[in-house]
Structures are given as structure tokens and as C-alpha cells.
Amino acid sequence: MAGTILPAGERAYRVVRPIATGGFSVVYLARRSDPFGREAGREVAVKVLDLPHLHERLRDAPPAFLDPDAPLAQQMAEVRERFVNEAHLLRQLRHPNIVAALDEGELPGPRGRAPFFVMEYVPGADVGEIVRRSGALDWPAALAIVGALLSALAYLEREGVMHRDVKAANLLVRPSARAVPSAADVRLIDFGLATAMTRVPRRAQVLFPREVPTRPGMWWGTLAWCPPERLAPFLAGGEEAPDVQVDLWGAGLVAYLCLTGVQPFERGRFATDADQFAALIEGRYPRPRALRPSLTPAQEGVLLRALALRPADRFRDANEFWAALREAAPG
Template structure:
């Protein structure tokens, strides 16, 4: 593990940002430009493992062509001291998982801002034929804004096990062991071919946690957690957070439907439906019936600006 002041391919380490099962991430000064980037380095334990090396290189190759405000940009990659590295956009702030750990269930305004940003990034990746395969709160970076409910930035990161939709490679079978099981779709757990609707399942599980403080399924064992995703129905979100409006339940339940055909077919459709559930003027069931014109009445009082409907 590198220390502050060490050099990585000309980048000077300023801070250790974190480390996970696959790599370490550093804040590092750019060798020529007056800015800092995030440098991810493949852990030395995996330096010679061809599967981990392929995943690591794959992240850079798949994400580099994506240019979207809700996806962390990839700038460069290479090999230094025998270890693979990727230079990425440095996103100040924290991740959505840390926010939930710190605050518990998020205010719906903040939760929806995060879901909307993540959904926009996912749809952009899906349009390019890329599934993320590891959507979870920890992989959604959030930069706070002046208004606590309106982040300056929401960006998807860690496409380490991402896959092109039209590919079937040797990475497919091992992908589910890397993805966090709390948010993995039934088809991903079962080792079946996944498509963009698997990401929507994971985004639904993530939104469930943002709004309730806990993922939809919890179990004392990995096998129990896998079985829950495959066969169990999650508790209603309103049972875990009674401040939520009832319309949230059918939206979240549809997003984590066992059958991909029964889910929302785009991340934006899910985010829009979830946002509508917080608007008591809209309905989620059927078209608006035709009604006779009402008798004119005095205009209602204006709502307080910025107030969230209850």
C-alpha cells in the first residue's frame, strides 16, 4: 500500500481515500496539471491474477468512452511497478452508503436527488450497451451542495465488474461473487445472463435502503440472503419507515420483482415513478378518469416553497 508522498506513475499521493477487495484508491496530484485525481491501484495480492487484471482493465476500457455528468470520468490507465492503475475524476464528498450509515433513512428530497442522478448515469451506460452489475449505495458518490437536499454532484463509480450487454465472457460466471449480495438481482445470483434490468433491481434495492435505512433483504448467512433475493418478498418500505407515503411501496416492489419482465424497463422510468409517489396530486394506478368540470372555487393558499409533501 502506498503512503502519502509516494509516486504512482508520476502522480504524487496526497491522501489514502480507501481500499476494497480489488484495489486501493488515492488522492494524488497530477504530474503536470494543477489538479488532483483519484488513482485506483490493483492490490498487489491480485497483481498476477488474470481474472482480476482483466476486470480492472475492463473498468477503464468500458467507462472511458462514457461522458456523462453522473458517471465518474476515467482519464488514463497503465502499469506501474508491476501493478495496474487507473486515473479517474476526483469526486469530493462521500458516498450514499456512508450517508445512510450516518443519518439513517434519508430525507426523501435527498434520496430522490441521489436516485435521479444514479438513474441518469445508468441509462447513459445502458444506452452504450454497458451494465454496471454492482449498483449499491457505496458506489454512488455524492458531493454536498449549499442546500443539504440538493447535492452538487451524484456520480456512479466502480464499474469493475461491468459487462457489455452483447458479450458473454469468462468474467460472467465470477461476477456475482464480487457484487455485493445485498443488492444483487435473482438472475445475477443464479448465474443467468443479466441485462440492464438487473441494474434496475439493484437500484431499487439501493433506493429502498436510502428511504428506510436498511436494504430490502437481510439474513445471518450468505445462503439465506441469496435465498431471500431468489424467493422472498421484501417488507413494505412503509413498515420500516412510517413517514413514507403508501405509493412508495408498489414502486419499490416492482423495481425488485423476481421476473425482470415485471420490473421497470429503464432506470428513468423507475426514478420518475418513485418521485411521483411522493406527489399526492398524482396516481400510480390507471389513467385519470374523465370528470365533469368542477364548480369554480377560490384559489387555494400557496404551499410553503421547498416544502416536501407528506
């Protein structure tokens, strides 16, 4: 792909190198290559649906959100529609902490035309990489990162959108010479599993042009970041948990990770898959101050509430979560 020219309307982009791979796609660093305008040479990220790899993946091990009994062609069409929805959604969202989409197009290939879309390029590392490299973050750095995430989630709630895959790997932070990152350096990425909240059915038609239902009873995203009530619906007390709780749970785990250096439900912490599953639905994880004694009781209390087992015991929305974090600030 290096050197390939990707046309997108009146603009074109030259691929430089791959920078990330996902389950069904590859993200490339590219540069604006057409001679028009003042953005010639601008670095961008281009996400391309990897049709050859997609075909192999679906043939061998389709993901849980797809019907395993559906024909391969139908499964591929559904993944393609999700990809197109992601591009369309990002072109409409406008928030400083959500990655911006700039263009979209199609690339001819041996298995048909592969859709792609162009995004702002965010150099740096994801929050998981930052914590693995540096350990738990100090309070101001954690507050900047989690605050930026909660600002993005508050915006998504107003727009009627669930991200459904909030995790450290989907939160990028630009490098900075400052000791504390700025909220402006943080971007929420990867809206491939996003969907409309159930309270805004009409908005769904605008945000998501392709109707792609999720199979009933299926969880999506990464198990270690999945809200427990999605795995054990009885935890919602016989009622459907509010849509907003899906992403707030992920935000709570990001906050826990930033402040303790630990993701308590990562698979590597458990002997078996069953142990991991049980810990999630039983709410078993180390108290934050056991991992980081310097946390205040108020700071620990915010994390414990964010990760309460029952949705009704957590923060109602991102704004309430953010207010609690600010109030718990030391000094």
C-alpha cells in the same frame, strides 16, 4: 506510496494518501504534480492494482467469478485484464453522474508492473455511509440521489454496458451546503465488474478491449445486492432476464435504502447465509411503509415494483423507473 510520483503520458501525479481499498486495488488521493498547464495541484483519485495483495488473495480465497482450478498466474492475468478494461471503459464514458477517468499508466513493483488509472476526485461519502449517519432521507434528497443513478443507468443502457455492481457503496455524493443534494453531486463508481450487454456484441469489442468471460452460472458483485434471478434462474420464467434488470435491481435497493434507512438483504439481518439466500429468492423483505409509515401508498408502490421478485414485473428500464418516482412525489 505517499510521495510517489506516477507518470501518465505527459502528465504526472504525486500520491498523497490512501482513501479506499477494494478486493484487488487501492485508491489514493493524489495531486497533479507536473508544472505544465492550468491543472497543477489538482486533486485526483488514482486506482492502483495491488499486485502483492492480489497474489495473496487469489492463493487463499479466489472470488467466485474466477475458475478456482485455474493456475494462479492465469487468475492474476484475468484480474489484470478486468482492471485494464475498467480503465479503458471509463475513458470512453461521458456522463455527469459517472466518475470520469483522466489518465492511465503502469507502476513498477516487486511483482511486475501494476496498472493504474487516474479519476476525478469525489470528496464526500457514499450513500450507505450517509444513511448510516443520518437515517432515512427525505423525499427530495432520495429523489436527487436515485434520479442521478437512474440517469447514469439509462446512459449505460444506451451504450450497451452493464455495471453489475450497483450498490450504495458505489454511489458517492459530494458534500454540499444545500439542504438537498444536487444530482450533479452524485457519481457512480467502480466499474470493475462491468461488461457489455449481450444485445451489442460488436460494441463490446470497442468498450472492452480484453475479452474476459464470466464463468457460466456464477453471480458477481455483492450477494445482498444480487438480483434474485441470478441466484434462481427459474424466476425469469424460463427466459433470460433482460440485461438491464441487473442494474435496475440494485437501483431499486438503493431507493429502498434511501427511503427506509434499511437494506433488507444485508447479511447482518439474518442468522445464517442460508436465511439470507432464501429471503432473496423468495422476495421476503419488510414492506416500506412498515419501516416508514409517512411514505405514501404511491411511493411504496414504486419500491415494491422495483423489487418485484420476477423481472417481468419490474420497471422495463431506468426511464420508466424515474418517471414513476417523479409521479409519486408528494404534493
